[in-house]
Amino acid sequence: TIYELISKSKFTTKFAKLVDDHPSVVDLLNSTSANYTLFVPVDKAFEDIPDDHKKPSKEFIENALLYHIAKGEYPARKILHSYTLPTAYDEELLGGEPQRLRSSVGLGGVKLNFYSKVIAADIAAKNGIIHAVNHILVPPPYVGRIITLFPDRFSTLLLAYEKTEFVKFIHGVNLKGSTVFVPTNEAFNWLGPKANAFLFNTDKGRKYLKAILKYNIVPNATLYTDAFYDERDTKQQTEPAEELKSEHYDLPTLLGDAHISVDIARIFGFASIKVNGYSRVVVPNGVAKNGVIQVVNRVPLPPHKGHRHHHSDNVGGIEVKDLMSRLADYV
Template sequence: MKQVSLLAFTTLASSFILPQAEFFRDEPVDDSSGGAFLLSLERESASAQPVLNQAEADFHAQFGASRFEDDEDVAPLADHPGHGPPRHGHPRSNLTIYQFISQNNYTTKFAKLVDQHDSVVKLLNSTDANYTLFVPIDSAFEHIPPHHKDPSKELIEAFLRYHIAPGLFPFHHLLTRTKTLPTALDAPALDGRPQRLRVGLGLHPPGPQVNFFSRIVGGEPALANGIVYGVHRIVVPPLPARALFDLVPSQFSTLLLAYQRTDFDAVLSKAGIVRGSTIFAPTNGAFAALGPRANAFLFATEKGKKYLAALLKYQVVANETLYSDAFYGDDSSSSELPRRKRFHVDLPTLLDDKAVSVDVARFGAFVRVVVNGGVGVVVPDVVARDGVVQVVGRVPIPPHKHHRGREESLEGEISVEELKERLADYVEEDRQEEGLQGVDEGHFEDL
């Protein structure tokens, strides 16, 4: 049986991710590419590198045969996730996932937590279905702050379930077929549908990571009821979408200022979001691309504040959550998006239900998400407790009426007059003269 090591597979997989190759360069990447956003997240976990290096060596030494079968052997399993134990050949181990982590010297802390929750033990010990477990190795728990308040039993169970993905997801699947995975944690903010986690290649050091922070350091691909991956950091259920922007102010300080200026948090709280949301979040570079005139109008005039609020509403889709590989509709339905096909959907936004047009093109590891035919998603699928954030390289603006929802051009800056024209139907104009310290907004056209 042909086998390849995890390291070799990682190197090979990097050649499949050509559309995001710029994310893996050492030099700075422009905001609009999304690379700077990923680099900001990477810096947060850099301090853990020495611990990671030792943990990785220990984990591989303990597992021994931490190797992954080639595509020929494992691909058929990936096509039938969650439908009983492996049927292609025979598992190389008779151990269940629960038995494996209970006997392994480097997963003792996670196993002890599992032992306190009978429902999770039953899940990981059952051979009625397949599961993929991302298990934090023992050194991952060293990052928990000392003297922290003990979490409730319910919170710990949610934490455990977020590490479990129903179905078989071999290593090549993680790197070439999907960006997100459903977990065994049902999220109330998603109307009880599965909370998803994100998988992808990290930057420093390069390698497969879960939710940007937790790196896969090894694994056992053929247990009696699934697959186990060891990860070097605890995978914590995500924060609400709005709170994610506060984590990366270097990329979202302009968006945060826009929220503050328009009291947009109050708008979100009144939006009636009960089934999750999709937020197309512009980076600082995306706002800068509007040009100094448009930004001065939006952020320095009272009239501009209304247009800014309209722009923010156009970025939020309530009660529909669109990942690059799954769609949770407004009727409590959910579906995985087909591979090697294009998916188109018009999503109603908070801007008087004005639709934003989204196209998702998938072919293996190649994924492209485009808004209104021209706004590219530069960092897809930043999972949130109440939905997903799709980071965009330009600020989405409602197209002109005669363009039927498609963006005709996004090159260059936008004039104040064009910005006002495209948002005029959604902004209640005051008849009273407005301005900042008596300055007429029209003067920004002369800057």
């Protein structure tokens, strides 16, 4: 079994020792009633932890161990065509759904959650597969915390949160998962200097800025490229993601009755995501404790009343009058 293999290996002694302290995890990795994929950190991965580090709680360690276990069999060839993988760690803030690992393939090979690299693949076990990784996988933090870690990409958005006291607002919203469309600094630049001066430097504009921030969050529905956790009262019926060439989602936002539309197109195992027909997701599936981050290259705005989409990709930005008319009903 997976458990027996990691217990005998001289490369995974530290992870195996932690597993031994958690009988339920031992049972899972020994169980033959279902197949699993373990991403096991090699002993060298534990060298990053400082000696004087305060020991985390038993519950935290157990959750972290479960986060290394994907539900189902994921040989390397299947990971190449996966965007996210469901783990054995069920996240309460996603409505009790499995927290996911983000997988990506680049010149350096397969990486999980941007930082942990697969260094040995496809070790077969009776109840699944083992891949060795070079960094410990930690369950992800909150959406807001992740955004603050990248000020070089998201400083304009962070300023928008500050100017509108958005953090105070969002803390009062009860969410079971969320999809957060996160505009880069360049996405705000695209609005143009007039619109930005209005939004950031006038009292009136800040109300519109707050409306945009609300519009960029889908509550209680967590949409990954290859999975959809729908915790809303009125669920949207969709087929399993793998089967389809493309999907269309029409999702409610935190901005009144304004909906945001998402199209996922698939071709030869690759997928691209567009929001409202013009904003491209440039970094998909940033997994977070309370949802998923989809980084976009244009600020998503509600379409004009009576128009489903706004296809404008013009460089000159948006007129303040146009911006105000799109958001008039919500401010």
